[in-house]
Amino acid sequence: MAIEQFVTAVLPQHSRSVYDRFLDAEEKELEKYTIVSSAQEIRTIKSAAQATVNAIFKNIEHIGMKRKAVDDLQSEAKRSTELAFDVDPEVFFTLNYEKYxxxxxxxxxxxxxxxxxxxxxxxxxxxxxxxxxxxxxxxxxxxxxxxxxxxxxxxxxxxxxxxxxxxxxxxxxxxxxxxxxxxxxxxxxxxxxxxxxxxxxxxxxxxxxxxxxxxxxxxNFARLRQAMKKELLEGLVTDKFGVACCRIVRILNDKGKLDESQIQKYAMLPPKDVRQKLDTLLLSGLVEIQEVPRSTDRAPGRSFHLWYVPLEKCFQELLVDVYRTTANLQQRKTEELLRRKRLIDKLSREDVIANIELLGEIDKAELAKMEKVIERIEVSKGRLDEMSMILRDF
Missing domain, CATH: 1.10.10.10 (Winged helix-like DNA-binding domain superfamily/Winged helix DNA-binding domain)
Structure with a gap:
């Protein structure tokens, strides 16, 4: 597990975040320059700092392990079947969640x-x-x-x-x-x-x-994860608010910030419906308004009002909703089991475990109902886990 990096050695630098280590490496790179005068030099400094952090990460991969002494006369085939390292018993290890x-x-x-x-x-x-x-x-x-x-x-x-x-x-x-x-x-x-x-x-x-x-x-993970999040968001908008609201959200994602007349043109909906849908999405936090004043006094009557979708905010709110729904499902599962505590105690008896036919017809019907409810809850939790993986871990 240590060679495959599923567990890593606990080092003093692990008490600092990766971003702090990057800032230190960037500061050392800045010391090499008297004056930073162009954006190209800034990019070069950041790239060199990131390369330094990555190099340090690669160098500490096998810390906490001792290399074995291998006889030079040993055959290559035998050498390949043995591990090249032994775990150092004096070093503490921790789970590498990123690897998992x-x-x-x-x-x-x-x-x-x-x-x-x-x-x-x-x-x-x-x-x-x-x-x-x-x-x-x-x-x-x-x-x-x-x-x-x-x-x-x-x-x-x-x-x-x-x-x-x-x-x-x-x-x-x-x-x-x-x-x-x-x-x-x-x-x-x-x-x-x-x-x-x-x-x-x-x-x-x-x-x-x-x-x-x-x-x-x-x-291309950068575009793929964004596309999958958008598809998930659009699917939930369709289920909750309907196809017309999903069309408006998709138009705003594709076109950027638009005013109400432009949304009517692209969505091919009457003004009354567009205004109603936008109000519904605004109350749900799925769209926001950007005010663009025409004059310095910023009078509302002489300003443009552009609608847009704050994607990252929507993704975070959606992830919170997933967590909340998962907690509700777990509470419902606990409640369903508490209601049938007598039946669960009966199922734990040794004679019933050996012969399920000892249960009466009423108990069998209640057991089938409980299994059906628990199965639905677990399936729903599995789907929510998939959503959280897309929104958080991808």
């Missing part, structure tokens, strides 16, 4: 499934499989959940990781030559086509990394 979150996202989490399902809903099933393959190709090189991009990979590398029968499952694969429909494209050409679809999709699944070389691509 990264593992759950890239290996066996609902979040990975949701990303693949999102790509499937936008394009098709094979596109979701390609997205999963991008996650698998870079899972060992990622250090944090909040990275903007995944490690880069080539189309050939992704094609080699895919199963041979992926493109024979019924998804659309156009022939290379339209005049000869029997001529099928190669696997690399098909993967390249799906990568282009994922890259040009408005959700921005894939990003080209030309700075790392030709034909290098990676998952």
């Amino acid at each position: 979150n990264l593992y759950f996202r890239n290996h066996a989490s609902f979040l990975l499934k949701m990303v693949a399902d999102f790509a499937t809903s936008r394009i098709n099933r094979t596109a979701g499989i390609v997205m999963k393959t991008f996650f698998r190709s870079g899972k060992e090189k990622m250090k944090a959940v909040k990275e903007d991009t995944s490690p880069a990979a080539t189309v050939t590398h992704i094609a080699n990781m895919l199963e041979p029968d992926v493109f024979t499952r019924g998804d659309i694969v156009l022939p290379t030559n339209p005049m000869d429909k029997k001529e099928k494209p190669s696997v690399n050409e098909v993967v390249q086509g799906y990568v282009d679809l994922l890259r040009t999709d408005p959700s921005g699944f894939i990003k080209r990394r030309d700075e790392l070389g030709s034909n290098q691509f990676s998952v």
Whole structure:
């Protein structure tokens, strides 16, 4: 676990936040300059400071472990089967929650499934499989959940990781030559086509990394997490306020700040309905108004009033609502179990555990009802957990 970084050594510098360490590194970089006169120099200083912090992080990966003394005459095969380190018994270790979150996202989490399902809903099933393959190709090189991009990979590398029968499952694969429909494209050409679809999709699944070389691509986490949050927000607005309100929210997200007449034009709704929907969204905190005065006296009658969606505020409020609903569901589960305390005590008896048929018909009906209620509560909690993962951990 220590080698895989699921537990890390407790060091004195861990008492300080990563941002404080970044500020110290930035201050040391500033000492190298007499005068900082351009934005390019500021960016260079920040990049150098971040590189210093990352280098320190890599250097402390194996602190708390002792390297084994390996005989030079030992065979390479035997050497590879043994661990190169022993845990130092004098060093304290703590759980690396960032590593666990990264593992759950890239290996066996609902979040990975949701990303693949999102790509499937936008394009098709094979596109979701390609997205999963991008996650698998870079899972060992990622250090944090909040990275903007995944490690880069080539189309050939992704094609080699895919199963041979992926493109024979019924998804659309156009022939290379339209005049000869029997001529099928190669696997690399098909993967390249799906990568282009994922890259040009408005959700921005894939990003080209030309700075790392030709034909290098990676998952664009920065745009993807924003797109998934927006889709979640729009879905909840549709369920709570209707399709018309969702249309207005989507228009404001796409166009930015608009006045009421512009919203009427884009939404193709009558003025009365638009005004009513905007008032409802304003009371719910989903939209806000930006006042733009025409004159210096800032008179309300001579000012523009622009409507916009404060996305980050909406996401935070939505996460709070998810937490509140989860707590309510847990309280409801506790209440349902307290109501059936007599039945639960009866189910804990050894004779009933050995033979469930000892229960009467009334108790069996009540047990089936309790299991059905608890199952609904747990399913709802699972869906809320998926929402919180998108809003917080992605």
